[in-house]
Amino acid sequence: MVFIFGVNFHEQKLVQKALESFYALGRQSSSRILAKHCIHPRAKVGSLPPKTITALTAELSTMTIENDAKNIVQENIKRLRDMGTYRGRRHAMGLPVRGQRTRNQTETTKKLNMVPRRL
Structure with missing residues (x-):
């Protein structure tokens, strides 16, 4: 086991x-880190020296x-809700935010998009 x-x-x-x-680290940023430290993209974690x-x-x-x-993401969503923007209201209601249809298939957004409400 290697501890990073x-x-x-x-x-x-x-x-x-x-x-x-x-x-918050995707394919592009991880590729940049590998290039910066001269690590081959197919290298295994166990083959890295401790210095690397x-x-x-x-x-x-x-x-x-x-x-x-x-x-940061939660603060941005809270800022949108406090301003009362369309996107902020959609977040608060647990509905799709980026223009998806609401007639069908909104169960996932209702699960994932919920931000705790404060009274």
Whole structure:
């Protein structure tokens, strides 16, 4: 097991996939990190030297990921709700926000789009 930024990864896991498992890190940003540290895209986590692992951890600590990114998203949604915009009202009602149809198939948005209401 390899420890990167507070998470244990199996030694056979690809480094790129391990980086993509962090919230707010996608394929493009993980590819940039790999290129910056001269790591092959198909490299496994277990094959990395300890020096590179500490460099990756230091790089991730400077980025806005995990809870920080989730808090920013929640603050943006709260700002939209406080302003009373169309998107904010849709978030508050648990309806699709980006123009999807509401006649059918809104069950997923009702589950995922709910923001706790304050009275």
